[in-house]
Amino acid sequence: MSDEQQQSPAAAASADENHLIAERKAKLERLREQGQPFPNDFRRDASADELHTGYGDRTTEWLDAHPTRVTVAGRMMAKRIMGKASFAKITDRSGSIQLFLQQAALGEIYDEFKGWDVGDIVGAAGTLFKTRTGELSVKVEKLRLLVKSLRPLPDKWHGLADVEQRYRQRYVDLIVSDESRAVFRTRTSIVQYLRRFLDALDFMEVETPMLQVIPGGAVAKPFVTHHNALDQQMFLRLKRLVVGGFERVYEINRNFRNEGLSTRHNPEFTMLELYQAYADYRDLMDMLERMFQGIADMVCGSRKVEYQGATFDFGAAFRRVTVEDLVVHFTPGIDRTRLRDVEYLRGECGKLGIPVKPEDGAGKLQIEIFEKTAEHRLLQPTFVYAYPAEVSPLSRRNDSDPFLTDRFEFFVGGREIANGFSELNDAEDQAARFREQVARKSGGDEEAMFYDADYVRALEYGLPPTAGLGIGVDRMVMLFTDMPSIRDVLLFPHMKPE
Numbered sequence: 001m002s003d004e005q006q007q008s009p010a011a012a013a014s015a016d017e018n019h020l021i022a023e024r025k026a027k028l029e030r031l032r033e034q035g036q037p038f039p040n041d042f043r044r045d046a047s048a049d050e051l052h053t054g055y056g057d058r059t060t061e062w063l064d065a066h067p068t069r070v071t072v073a074g075r076m077m078a079k080r081i082m083g084k085a086s087f088a089k090i091t092d093r094s095g096s097i098q099l100f101l102q103q104a105a106l107g108e109i110y111d112e113f114k115g116w117d118v119g120d121i122v123g124a125a126g127t128l129f130k131t132r133t134g135e136l137s138v139k140v141e142k143l144r145l146l147v148k149s150l151r152p153l154p155d156k157w158h159g160l161a162d163v164e165q166r167y168r169q170r171y172v173d174l175i176v177s178d179e180s181r182a183v184f185r186t187r188t189s190i191v192q193y194l195r196r197f198l199d200a201l202d203f204m205e206v207e208t209p210m211l212q213v214i215p216g217g218a219v220a221k222p223f224v225t226h227h228n229a230l231d232q233q234m235f236l237r238l239k240r241l242v243v244g245g246f247e248r249v250y251e252i253n254r255n256f257r258n259e260g261l262s263t264r265h266n267p268e269f270t271m272l273e274l275y276q277a278y279a280d281y282r283d284l285m286d287m288l289e290r291m292f293q294g295i296a297d298m299v300c301g302s303r304k305v306e307y308q309g310a311t312f313d314f315g316a317a318f319r320r321v322t323v324e325d326l327v328v329h330f331t332p333g334i335d336r337t338r339l340r341d342v343e344y345l346r347g348e349c350g351k352l353g354i355p356v357k358p359e360d361g362a363g364k365l366q367i368e369i370f371e372k373t374a375e376h377r378l379l380q381p382t383f384v385y386a387y388p389a390e391v392s393p394l395s396r397r398n399d400s401d402p403f404l405t406d407r408f409e410f411f412v413g414g415r416e417i418a419n420g421f422s423e424l425n426d427a428e429d430q431a432a433r434f435r436e437q438v439a440r441k442s443g444g445d446e447e448a449m450f451y452d453a454d455y456v457r458a459l460e461y462g463l464p465p466t467a468g469l470g471i472g473v474d475r476m477v478m479l480f481t482d483m484p485s486i487r488d489v490l491l492f493p494h495m496k497p498e
Contacts, residue, residue: 047095076117084104101113153172153175307412313380345362354368363390434451
């Protein structure tokens with residue numbers, strides 16, 4: 001058997017692609033010989049969507065009686081040559097429009113067009129008409145090749161290998177996939193909605209440094225970045241603006257966490273973080289409920305949201321339930337009266353196969369059991385509140401039960417999407433909790449926080465009663481676009497090197 005016969009399908013496909021690339025490069029060389037192959041003087045006056053919106057309902061008779069000349073440009077996604085006449089479909093940022101080309105009208109450029117390739121970027125001028133099938137099209141009078149594409153577009157995008165390629169070469173994915181383009185348009189619409197929603201409530205958008213000397217906020221392993229100019233390790237931000245008098249502030253910013261890659265995690269992600277003075281965690285639950293209902297209305301046109309085969313009801317009042325209630329409900333046989341007994345909880349963790357550390361207290365063990373037995377079962381929109389103080393170093397203690405804090409997390413589809421709480425504004429209590437966190441970190445807890453002396457100093461000036469909220473924008477977009485992986489809603493997700 002010859003080497004060619006033994007060639008694998010993948011190798012054969014690669015060889016075919018290389019041959020096509022070589023052909024296209026040869027075409028580009030011929031264009032170079034004729035002059036500038038990448039002109040930049042072509043200007044269009046209409047997009048595909050504008051034409052369909054403005055003229056899609058017009059009859060053939062109307063278009064004949066009202067000649068409408070347009071100039072369009074876009075990437076050629078299909079071509080069909082029929083002797084002396086041809087059709088081509090071009091796509092711009094708004095959609096697609098069909099071109100009708102005739103040798104009689106175009107002359108020599110028509111012969112050149114027949115050698116152009118799908119993927120080339122072209123410009124065309126002509127008049128609008130409708131084909132026999134009723135499709136709005138441009139009868140082309142002038143045609144130009146604006147960019148010669150050197151790589152052929154893929155025919156199909158499916159299967160595991162292609163999914164990875166789609167993430168690595170998002171630019172190609174956006175060319176060929178209407179679904180991908182729709183996802184990212186929806187993402188932009190959601191972010192715009194968030195801004196409108198908060199602006200209407202008199203929040204002020206702010207910008208703070210993405211890099212800070214001390215990490216703060218959610219419990220996670222910080223991602224360490226070395227800043228050469230300062231010659232020190234830089235971490236992420238913690239806000240102090242409410243102390244300074246900005247009573248309602250929010251920020252949509254990038255976050256970096258040193259976590260593994262998965263369908264739910266990416267080292268770089270987007271958070272909406274807000275603070276509201278003279279409010280508590282219950283006010284934020286009410287706000288979040290209205291916010292998600294509004295997004296459902298905008299994106300889905302309904303408060304019944306379909307996600308990966310399940311239906312989530314955002315129309316009814318969101319469920320509100322405590323951590324301890326859920327632990328009891330989803331952990332058969334556990335004794336509610338002993339939920340704060342460390343030794344008892346150690347035994348329950350052992351039964352569930354949950355590893356524990358010597359320094360873990362009852363609050364930490366409660367959360368370990370909750371995450372093991374309950375979290376993934378919270379499918380419908382659910383606020384889980386009354387988190388233990390041990391795992392909530394920035395949250396205000398509950399007035400009637402100091403073991404707990406006035407904190408909630410918001411879950412949909414078994415995923416945490418938001419975290420909110422009444423802020424701890426007792427400087428001395430905050431300092432003590434930071435010291436406890438430092439002790440845990442010294443004991444090997446990588447998720448424990450650092451001591452932030454400047455934040456304590458800010459609290460000593462006086463922080464009004466305040467509530468704070470963080471929302472994972474990427475997970476929110478996943479939910480409302482029915483995407484299974486966080487990589488599907490990130491334009492350029494982090495990938496392992498090829």
